[in-house]
Amino acid sequence: MIKAVLFKSEKRFNAFRDKFAEYGIECIVLDFAEQAWMDYDFSEIAFVIYYPSFEFTSNHPLALQQVYDNLMFIHSKFPGVRMYPDPKIIHYYNDKYRQFLFLHGSGFPIPRTIPLFSEESVKVAEEELGFPMVIKNRYGASGGSVFRVFNRKELLQLFRVSRMDFGNYESAKYFLNLLKDRGFYYYLLKEKRASYPFLSSPLLAQEFVTITRDLKTVVRNSRVVEAHWRYQADKHMWKVNIDAGGVGVWGKVDQGALDVSERLARELDASWINLDLIERNGEFLITEFSPVWHHYAYKEKPSFVYREDYNIDVPLEVSLDLEKMIIESLLSDEAAKVKPSGGCLHSGVNALEGILASA
Numbered sequence: 001m002i003k004a005v006l007f008k009s010e011k012r013f014n015a016f017r018d019k020f021a022e023y024g025i026e027c028i029v030l031d032f033a034e035q036a037w038m039d040y041d042f043s044e045i046a047f048v049i050y051y052p053s054f055e056f057t058s059n060h061p062l063a064l065q066q067v068y069d070n071l072m073f074i075h076s077k078f079p080g081v082r083m084y085p086d087p088k089i090i091h092y093y094n095d096k097y098r099q100f101l102f103l104h105g106s107g108f109p110i111p112r113t114i115p116l117f118s119e120e121s122v123k124v125a126e127e128e129l130g131f132p133m134v135i136k137n138r139y140g141a142s143g144g145s146v147f148r149v150f151n152r153k154e155l156l157q158l159f160r161v162s163r164m165d166f167g168n169y170e171s172a173k174y175f176l177n178l179l180k181d182r183g184f185y186y187y188l189l190k191e192k193r194a195s196y197p198f199l200s201s202p203l204l205a206q207e208f209v210t211i212t213r214d215l216k217t218v219v220r221n222s223r224v225v226e227a228h229w230r231y232q233a234d235k236h237m238w239k240v241n242i243d244a245g246g247v248g249v250w251g252k253v254d255q256g257a258l259d260v261s262e263r264l265a266r267e268l269d270a271s272w273i274n275l276d277l278i279e280r281n282g283e284f285l286i287t288e289f290s291p292v293w294h295h296y297a298y299k300e301k302p303s304f305v306y307r308e309d310y311n312i313d314v315p316l317e318v319s320l321d322l323e324k325m326i327i328e329s330l331l332s333d334e335a336a337k338v339k340p341s342g343g344c345l346h347s348g349v350n351a352l353e354g355i356l357a358s359a
Helices: 012-024 060-077 095-106 119-129 152-162 169-178 182-188 257-266 321-339 351-359
Strands: 002-008 027-029 046-049 082-084 112-116 131-134 146-149 201-205 213-220 224-230 246-251 272-280 284-291
Touching: 002 012, 012 321, 046 321, 060 082, 060 272, 082 321, 095 112, 095 201, 095 284, 119 146, 119 152, 131 152, 131 224, 146 152, 152 169, 213 257, 224 257, 257 272, 257 284, 284 321
Parallel strands: 002 027, 002 046, 046 082
Antiparallel strands: 112 201, 131 146, 131 201, 213 224, 213 272, 224 246, 272 284
16 A cells, blocks of 8 residues: 655645545544644655645745755655655745846846845836836735735835844834734634734845736646636736636636746656746746646636637646645656656556556
């Protein structure tokens, strides 16, 4: 019987455990909040799954602890154990600056971006990008800690907070505004934790590209297996995250978006990668990427739109079952390791019967 370790997480833990049981996989549950995982012998384990959730707000550096530190510790001691998230790209998880360095250095199409290292960088951003511009905290997910600024005062405010420079009016105003935010008190009283109030250097200044939609793609072994557009719900939205009110649409995906997504997966040698893209004048620009992504189930929301021109080969009933996709891909990789000439065992999406027979 195949053995797998599932680490406890706030989200999707039960769904993954149920899927293991469905496939007859022995599931060992470990918890990063306890000491035992550090001494656990993973040598008989086929694969490890941990679906990260932020115990801290997503812009808090400690939100990366379990992924950056703990998973990579396991990978370093047991490199033969397959893992989700993909250890080859964990280095980039939730870190927009590291992503920028790779994308910029590798010549991928991205919005014009200027890291804010100094007040001189702030001047360069103001001159080259103009206002409004987008400011992204180094750490953050799901649209959190992303700001649209309209003038130099707002820009300096965020920059100075990121540099821990609190002896000025701009920084004081930033913290006063936090205390006026109802969300701050909601999390403080309901979740018993406060939002992380600081920003992490370097912030990224980015040109503001006017859009009515963006695109998310999911790539498995250099092949896009799922993609959907996120449309504005109204003209006042400038971020189109579905949780913030955007509308999910599964429709035709341009070849340019498929090409740049699959190229990034190849260059990173990623087994799984999720990209966010925006379109400008027919070109698709990568705004960020991650080894982890969130999936809505098929027809989960009544507002979702499924168009007949959707042109990704994998059926949505398959690709929108995140736990199934991940487990089947790991089973497929394990079967291929055991039977390297196994022919049909090259894809977890297309070879379920063969994989389960091998299991």
